[in-house]
Amino acid sequence: MNKFTPKWFLYHLLVGGFAILLLxxxxxxxxxxFKVSEQIFITADSLIPRPFILSNYVQGWEGFGGHHFGVFIKNTAVFVVLTLIGHLVSCALIAYGxxxxxxxxxxxxxxxxxxxLLLPYEVVMIPQYIIFSELGWLNSLKPLVVPAYFGHPFFIFLLVQFIRTIPRELDEAATIDGCNTFQIFYRIILPLITPALATSAIFSFYWTWDNLLGPVLYLNSPSKYTVSLALNMFLSNETVSNWGAxxxxxxxxxxxxxxxxFFFQRYVVEGISTSGLKG
Known part of the structure; x- marks a missing residue:
């Protein structure tokens, strides 16, 4: 059968149009x-750079405060990895409980x-800042990383719902075999909730990588800036903002x-839609 039917063509035309609109x-x-900074908003209706330049990438990579942009990427990577580990470990244990x-x-x-989950971050922002200030944790990653090791309500809820789909008969069989509570978690539950953990890891990565408010509150030294905070430094209220960089x-x-x-999108769907056991 010829799949290139009018219905097929219309479907792909609409999907392609929405994809272009979103992208x-x-x-x-x-x-x-690739445009000159002064022309970016003047020629905003045109996608073609005239002239086509690469100097924005050179200037942007030079960074500021004596630190190139690679330093900010490294800081963000450390921030993301430590936070991700904290979320996975703490939320898995709390959800199991x-x-x-x-x-x-x-x-x-x-x-x-x-x-x-209903509380906006602004409600706890000031009390947390006072606590971390008294602890002497300002201008460090501790205020940003340590809370991740006490769980995140969204990830806990996701993992709890996932664990509840796992039959309790598996726990009972493991108990008969001599497993204690932690061994049941480590040997039975943890391998089965891998899709949900992968979903939590992906969301944790996105939210941490894009986090701006936290670094703005707690980081003062350019050597400790994250990518989101470094990008904000290219804007200035007193001088000309370097939009190109x-x-x-x-x-x-x-x-x-x-x-x-692109590499892990299937885990998002799998972690939310699957039931914890596969036939």
């Missing part, structure tokens, strides 16, 4: 990174945890994001 801001950002262990007030504390480094900062999406 247009990224395409505009990419092409603007809520889903499998019986303790006084389990439903109440689970409800309290869910309620924290900022757009160029924005493109470089998007490369890890696109790579993670």
């Amino acid at each position: 247009y801001p990224v395409i505009w950002l990419l092409m603007s990174s 809520f889903a499998r262990l019986k303790f006084a007030g389990r439903s109440f504390w689970f409800g309290v945890m869910i309620f924290t 900022m757009f160029a480094m924005s493109i470089l900062s998007l490369v890890p994001v696109f790579l993670v999406f």
